[in-house]
Amino acid sequence: MREAGYPGDGEIxxxxxxxxxxxxxxxxxxxxxxxxxxxxxxxxKKPWEAIRxxxxxxxxxxxxxxxxxxxxxxxxxxxxxxxxxxxxMIGHLQKNKVRFLIGRTVLIHSVDSIALAExxxxxxxKRDAVTDILMEVNVAGEESKWGFRPENALSGAAEIxxxxxxxxxxxxxxxxxxxxxxxxxxxxxELRQLSEQAAEAGLLAEFDRNYPVPVLSMGMSCDYExxxxxxxTMIRVGTEIFGERG
Ligand SMILES: *Cc1c(COP(=O)(O)O)cnc(C)c1O
Numbered sequence: 001m002r003e004a005g006y007p008g009d010g011e012i013x014x015x016x017x018x019x020x021x022x023x024x025x026x027x028x029x030x031x032x033x034x035x036x037x038x039x040x041x042x043x044x045k046k047p048w049e050a051i052r053x054x055x056x057x058x059x060x061x062x063x064x065x066x067x068x069x070x071x072x073x074x075x076x077x078x079x080x081x082x083x084x085x086x087x088x089m090i091g092h093l094q095k096n097k098v099r100f101l102i103g104r105t106v107l108i109h110s111v112d113s114i115a116l117a118e119x120x121x122x123x124x125x126k127r128d129a130v131t132d133i134l135m136e137v138n139v140a141g142e143e144s145k146w147g148f149r150p151e152n153a154l155s156g157a158a159e160i161x162x163x164x165x166x167x168x169x170x171x172x173x174x175x176x177x178x179x180x181x182x183x184x185x186x187x188x189x190e191l192r193q194l195s196e197q198a199a200e201a202g203l204l205a206e207f208d209r210n211y212p213v214p215v216l217s218m219g220m221s222c223d224y225e226x227x228x229x230x231x232x233t234m235i236r237v238g239t240e241i242f243g244e245r246g
Pocket of ligand 1: 042044065090091174220221222236237238239240
């Protein structure tokens with residue numbers, strides 16, 4: 001039985017390998033080591049069976065957009081005793097939901113305001129935790145997108161760098177949807193340049209084994225190869241792996 005929008009029947013594994021092959025090809029073209037690029041399988045609005053199939057095919061990093069959906073999936077994960085999943089929060093986050101995330105994800109990509117970073121600080125401090133985050137930047141300036149405006153990103157990073165229970169690991173952006181990924185390269189380049197400026201200014205947390213370089217989370221189904229060519233270290237791919245969302 002196929003559910004709408006869920007390929008099933010081993011297709012997810014094939015899709016994963018196809019994306020991985022394209023990432024490797026883009027890395028070769030850019031003279032990069034494919035190990036620098038983490039593929040995050042974006043499983044929002046997809047059933048647990050899709051995650052199970054992707055996990056069986058080797059995916060380990062999963063991205064979710066909604067706190068409640070993440071919690072439901074983590075509950076199933078626990079009941080099945082499945083380990084080895086790294087959860088990434090990539091969707092717009094309301095302040096009152098932050099407390100549910102502390103200690104439950106490896107990285108919150110979608111910190112789009114100082115107020116939200118301060119909430120992560122407060123909830124992390126309560127639990128004696130340190131939470132890794134990215135700053136989301138709206139480099140394309142789309143009205144519909146969340147994120148810091150590029151001109152506010154460095155001053156925002158300076159504020160966030162002061163928070164003791166938050167570690168700023170890098171940057172995230174979503175470029176416009178496009179049929180031609182190449183057209184988004186200028187946006188990806190801008191995010192990389194911003195990251196370089198922040199690193200020079202000493203605004204990013206010290207690098208360690210988990211994050212040897214600043215994280216650049218950019219590139220989705222329509223443009224992940226272009227993002228890799230511009231230095232993405234994490235790409236967030238949903239549709240190309242799991243099929244269209246209903
Ligand atoms: C849904 C989503 C993705 C994945 O998009 P696809 O086009 O399905 O690959 C990536 N990043 C964010 C922030 C998303 O919300």
